[in-house]
Amino acid sequence: MTQKYPTYHFGKDFRDKLDRFVKQFIDDGLNEFSKEFANIDDFIAGALVDNRDAGEKKLRTTPKEKYLLETVAFKIYDELNRKAFNKTEKTLIVLPDCLSLHNPDCEKEDKPYGDICMSCTKSCRAYHVVELAKKYDAEVTFSKRKLSEQIEHYAKKMGDFGVIGIACIMMLTEGMRTAHDLNIPTRGVLLSFTGCDHWNEKEFASGFQLSWLKSILEEKHGR
Numbered sequence: 001m002t003q004k005y006p007t008y009h010f011g012k013d014f015r016d017k018l019d020r021f022v023k024q025f026i027d028d029g030l031n032e033f034s035k036e037f038a039n040i041d042d043f044i045a046g047a048l049v050d051n052r053d054a055g056e057k058k059l060r061t062t063p064k065e066k067y068l069l070e071t072v073a074f075k076i077y078d079e080l081n082r083k084a085f086n087k088t089e090k091t092l093i094v095l096p097d098c099l100s101l102h103n104p105d106c107e108k109e110d111k112p113y114g115d116i117c118m119s120c121t122k123s124c125r126a127y128h129v130v131e132l133a134k135k136y137d138a139e140v141t142f143s144k145r146k147l148s149e150q151i152e153h154y155a156k157k158m159g160d161f162g163v164i165g166i167a168c169i170m171m172l173t174e175g176m177r178t179a180h181d182l183n184i185p186t187r188g189v190l191l192s193f194t195g196c197d198h199w200n201e202k203e204f205a206s207g208f209q210l211s212w213l214k215s216i217l218e219e220k221h222g223r
């Protein structure tokens, strides 16, 4: 009797196929994003000889291939979650702390499950997220280190909800995995650049495309 395999089945040629596919994927990906990833090699070379602690060094010397892998993983999660996210009733937008680094007088309120923006200045990206969120009755919070606890808190508070995360490549993709484990449909907006002290000697505010966030909200609400 022929064995039936429930999902996948690798033959003898699979390992070679995978090797070829991944090599091509990396070559094509790094070529496609050569402009966007242009500074990574020099950054890694500097990070290898700086005197940050071991944890920081590990993050700062992340190989370029992992930037590619996590960027694509983010996009796949985002697509997989799209329909379920659009069916949820409410929306929570989770911001990174680095959005307000330009303002030493930031007035955000310190809360146990995520700081809350008080809309103190129009020159802050967070201000514009809060304004946009009002239109869709979405909640906005800053991220907390223990993301799973933060999401569980909001799950109790909001009931049927989806999350839009705004973060850098590594944090966003990891966050989408955490939310997936908790069965919360999550979409995301990648930071366009990172201003926090993990990546800079002198920190500054990170940026992202507000139009990207807007398009996710418009798709969900049909307006």
Ligand code: SF4
Pocket (backbone or CB within 6 Å): 099, 100, 103, 105, 106, 107, 108, 116, 117, 118, 119, 120, 121, 122, 124, 125, 126, 127
């Ligand atoms: S707008 Fe919000 S996040 Fe930005 S500086 Fe003011 S309180 Fe802080």
